[in-house]
Amino acid sequence: xxxxxxxxxxxxxxxxxxxxxxxxxxxxxxxxxxxxxxxxxxxxxxxxxxxxxxxxxxxxxxxxxxxxxxxxxxxxxxxxxxxxxxxxxxxxxxxxxxxxxxxxxxxxxxxxxxxxxxxxxxxxxxxxxxxxxxxxxxxxxxxxxxxxxxxxxxxxxxxxxxxxxxxxxxxxxxxxxxxxxxxxxxxxxxxxxxxxxxxxxxxx
Amino acid sequence: xxxxxxxxxxxxxxxxxxxxxxxxxxxxxxxxxxxxxxxxxxxxxxxxxxxxxxxxxxxxxxxxxxxxxxxxxxxxxxxxxxxxxxxxxxxxxxxxxxxxxxxxxxxxxxxxxxxxxxxxxxxxxxxxxxxxxxxxxxxxxxxxxxxxxxxxxxxxxxxxxxxxxxxxxxxxxxxxxxxxxxxxxxxxxxxxxxxx
Numbered sequence: 001x002x003x004x005x006x007x008x009x010x011x012x013x014x015x016x017x018x019x020x021x022x023x024x025x026x027x028x029x030x031x032x033x034x035x036x037x038x039x040x041x042x043x044x045x046x047x048x049x050x051x052x053x054x055x056x057x058x059x060x061x062x063x064x065x066x067x068x069x070x071x072x073x074x075x076x077x078x079x080x081x082x083x084x085x086x087x088x089x090x091x092x093x094x095x096x097x098x099x100x101x102x103x104x105x106x107x108x109x110x111x112x113x114x115x116x117x118x119x120x121x122x123x124x125x126x127x128x129x130x131x132x133x134x135x136x137x138x139x140x141x142x143x144x145x146x147x148x149x150x151x152x153x154x155x156x157x158x159x160x161x162x163x164x165x166x167x168x169x170x171x172x173x174x175x176x177x178x179x180x181x182x183x184x185x186x187x188x189x190x191x192x193x194x195x196x197x198x199x200x201x202x203x204x
Numbered sequence: 205x206x207x208x209x210x211x212x213x214x215x216x217x218x219x220x221x222x223x224x225x226x227x228x229x230x231x232x233x234x235x236x237x238x239x240x241x242x243x244x245x246x247x248x249x250x251x252x253x254x255x256x257x258x259x260x261x262x263x264x265x266x267x268x269x270x271x272x273x274x275x276x277x278x279x280x281x282x283x284x285x286x287x288x289x290x291x292x293x294x295x296x297x298x299x300x301x302x303x304x305x306x307x308x309x310x311x312x313x314x315x316x317x318x319x320x321x322x323x324x325x326x327x328x329x330x331x332x333x334x335x336x337x338x339x340x341x342x343x344x345x346x347x348x349x350x351x352x353x354x355x356x357x358x359x360x361x362x363x364x365x366x367x368x369x370x371x372x373x374x375x376x377x378x379x380x381x382x383x384x385x386x387x388x389x390x391x392x393x394x395x396x397x398x399x400x
Binding site: 021 | 265269272273276369370371372374375377378379381382385386
């Protein structure tokens with residue numbers, strides 16, 4: 001037998017023994033605070049009400065709305081397709097299962113931003129990645145989508161496009177037929193959505 | 205610090221560029237290692253050439269040892285690596301179809317592309333068959349859906365299932381790989397490589 005083969009065998013087995021005897025590192029799987037901070041200050045964790053409305057209208061199958069208000073408020077009004085997970089129940093087994101789909105975009109909302117943010121921080125610490133917050137919550141939803149303010153006549157054309165979209169979206173969500181005479185611009189075709197991570201799969 | 209992509213150190217917009225570079229390197233190595241020849245590849249099934257087994261065991265043992273050591277040094281966080289979820293039904297049926305295709309076609313998907321890039325007509329037919337198979341699968345997916353998703357276990361790991369430590373499992377993998385390197389030449393000596 002060649003000396004090189006024997007040498008390589010000894011090296012390989014030696015590395016194997018070292019690996020076997022390595023102590024297991026004890027680490028908490030919670031997100032460390034500095035990483036959590038980095039994620040908290042990142043703007044991309046927010047969805048605007050316009051983005052959520054566009055995704056709902058386009059029936060984006062990846063959108064998964066999570067209403068973190070209590071069940072009474074949920075029964076009174078909630079966004080179409082939203083599931084109700086009150087903030088107090090968010091750590092329960094069944095609630096966390098709802099967030100486990102990696103291919104879905106889980107968007108928390110409450111009346112304002114605060115409770116949705118709290119839900120976001122909790123789930124983020126537990127390692128859920130595709131969770132987002134609808135900024136402004138239902139209050140801003142009413143202000144912007146259901147009752148959008150008319151922009152001043154000096155506003156930019158983007159502001160008017162946005163206003164037209166909001167009016168159309170408001171009609172859509174109220175279930176009204178589109179106003180026949182007034183020309184309603186179609187919502188922008190570009191759907192703002194987060195890039196999905198493409199998971200490399202194996203194979204030879 | 206690692207893994208680089210899941211932590212966002214390398215953004216998702218680089219995914220395709222990284223995939224392109226790795227893919228070209230992978231194809232080049234396959235071709236350089238003689239994996240574009242179906243005679244070398246199917247030798248594994250007839251017992252005259254175990255180069256495929258050697259390469260894959262080397263890759264598995266090296267990667268496993270590297271990941272454990274990198275994790276110990278704190279260079280990567282193993283918990284953040286993606287683990288392909290286990291579906292028992294699909295894994296068993298897919299493995300059998302893959303093996304059957306491998307021994308009859310003489311290539312596995314990656315080597316089929318490597319061989320067709322150097323102009324092998326049988327490999328081009330193999331690649332065409334791959335696409336037809338993918339099309340057939342896509343068209344019949346509604347019928348197969350329940351079976352494909354059966355036996356879901358999530359991202360389980362073999363050392364958790366066996367109840368041993370990761371280090372011990374890696375050690376055993378290296379022992380099996382080294383043992384294989386000593387055993388397969390004995391088989392290769394007994395089986396005569398057929399002349400075509």
